[in-house]
Amino acid sequence: MTDPVYTAPRRRRQKNTVTIQDVATRAGVSIGTVSRVLNDRNWVKPETRARVMDAVASTGFVPNARARSLVTQRAQSVALVLGVEPTKLFEDPNYALILEEATDALADADYSLVLLTAATGPARERVSRYLRAGHVDGVLFISPAEPTIDPLVAFFQEGHLPVVVCGNPFSESVGLPMVYADDETGSRALGEHFRASGLRHPAVVAAYPHTSGPAERIGGFAAGYGDGPIHVQSAMEYSRAAGRAAAVELLQSGRTLDSIFATSDLLALGVIDALHAAGLAVPGDVAVAGFDDSSAATQAEPALTTVHQPVSSVARVMVEEILGAIEGDTARTRVLATDVVLRDSTRR
Template identity: 45%
Template structure:
């Protein structure tokens, strides 16, 4: 080792420096950096601030030898890789989880598992102990990955209610059903009577819960002719909107289960000569960046993405520390803009 490197190693901040800067014990620092169990919120905040101030970086190899953990987490997206770039929700979730875990010096591995080959590769990698837990995004009913992860004993937290596994797998989710009710009630309050919907995929929690909220409000008025299924893509929104217009040309409003699909629906409405909102009111879901870029700007249901990612990380760290799976359902908010 050169003299310069040796000197740099001696000057590198240690856990003792972090403890002194935070005004807590070395043990408190250690617990804070390994999941935060039995650490008060004030002490955890002080430790994280001290880590940033001192520039402390844990030695992952040494820490793994002591704890028998990988000290990394997998962010697994069960959608084609291109969806990460097309749908802003996925990148927001990835960024939020990465930032939350960066505060604890825990790196995040991004993995996609949309095909059988990818799923098997992902399952083998995780079962081999290369990560301490999994943040699972966009889980579809019937996807064997969730069962494989549960069988491996790895802590898992799903984004959205894991249909069929609600009592067995931890999850953080927006209250999709309540948000959908808010939107449909808003459309009715604007005098709309032929309200259609473009749902998410019926094998996803958003697809199921948002359709249920739509039906809660409309009851018998929720005619099959007014319901079309989409896939959360812009093209899917376009196809579903075209199908609705062919079946129910007199519709005067549409609740779309994602902003990206709503953007596609708006394209079809404009091309058909229908004015928004004069002829057809349009409501979305998510309050992503897309909602303010459409013309007109989109009325939508805001998902609390920052809180969702924070809860996903918290629930995962608790499981890693030995706590049982838990759930967190967060409220949504109606954001009214020019499309209704």
């Protein structure tokens, strides 16, 4: 006997019977007029637009995203291209916050975010092919440091897609619109604070010191401190481990130190780890400050003095600029204000 479970016909899914024609009939207009209203075109009379929207509400019509994309010639999505390994999303709170804020801001505009990672040559080739295929309408690019000559950056410069860069990861101008915090002003204020606090032997721990953003942080701090050149100790990357390694090397150099400015909070946490391991008190022996005012700053022991950069605002301004560029506007470079947040790591 045949098992009836496998021979019984499956129930077909009930389709949504409300179509754009139903909306047009209810509103007493053409399908084209409904389409123009749903795609927010401007050449529809206000009273007609209101009638169409009333018909949409009363029929329960839900526009088909694929059909809409065929009309608008848009994918209704934006790529966030991350120029580091995917694990950095879990290690660096700034990346996670930018992803969260950008996703929410795009959703408010009915856009989806597509996350792509491009930390290696092969990955960048795949990302370039994906972007060239028209899967997204624009790109948000985030990377801590970039070579001037790179196939992915070259693709962005060709202008095939609107692009907005987070920060300034380049050592020289590449002509792309950027949204970043005012690194120089915040760091200058921190240098002034070090000087006013009586700290006389500062050093800087910096990742990618020759790229624009870190260079402005170093230069701003030195200008604010204002007492000759300050030693800069390079770190391999923006990470706690890299900050610890750089601080160990700095301590082994035999330099006289009473304070360290690390150009990110994660680096500063690593610096504190190295100082504690060496039996030095923070801030009693060495004062430490960071840059970002990320969640890591309040989790540090002691709590970290830092330069606050408005990461949430950076993400939302990036989305504002990319959506404007998708609509045909020219994306602008935007610089957001920073300020110093004083906590226990520099209070002596």
